[in-house]
Amino acid sequence: MLDKKDQQLLIALQAQARLTVSELANSINLSDTPCLRRIKKLEQERVITGYHAAINPKALNLNVLVYAFVRLGQNSVSAAQQFEQHVEKLPHVLECSVISGSYDYLLKIIAHDLESYELFVKHQLGGLSCIANIESTVVLKQSFSKKQLPL
Incomplete structure (x- = not known):
């Protein structure tokens, strides 16, 4: 404590x-x-897990933030492992969360523009055989993003 x-x-x-x-x-x-x-x-004790620099994505020409809802073709351990291992290697995927509801995963993805996001989906995610469906929500404006946890 x-x-x-x-x-x-x-x-x-x-x-x-x-x-x-x-x-x-x-x-x-x-x-x-x-x-x-x-x-x-x-x-x-792994309360502090690392130290990071906060970088402005727009300064690196990363202008599009997308939340992608992913449904796997089958609800199996092997499909989940295959998916998680694949997306962890993708630098544009900032977060991967297992969620409840009609989708299995929520991905937070950053891209240069909508065209590069489309290519990412078609070539990086779409080629993964365990994925049945991807639904994307593009962030129009991020009002704020908190990095500090409430203590």
């Missing part, structure tokens, strides 16, 4: 992961060594 200091530490790291240990320790009223110990413990 996380105590108050761990929560404060996580809030500070979510806001700015590039803070030095001294800056983090200062922000939560700890000295450097106990702060570093807490960070290492949170990493070992």
Whole structure:
């Protein structure tokens, strides 16, 4: 269970992961060594799973965000494994979630434009024999995207 200091530490790291240990320790009223110990413990317990740079997709000409609903042809472990292993290798697939309802998966996909998304679907996803149906929803405007978890 996380105590108050761990929560404060996580809030500070979510806001700015590039803070030095001294800056983090200062922000939560700890000295450097106990702060570093807490960070290492949170990493070992897989509470902290990594550190990432937030990159503006438009700066890389990635202008289209799509949510694709995927239904597999059969509800089997082998079809699910084949699908998951395939899409995990695709760099344009940012997220893959198993969902309930009439579809099996929800993919979050980024592309340069609609034409490149169409090619992606036809050549990267459509060729996978375990897929029965793909329904795409194009994001017209993303109002916000939160990266910080509520603590």
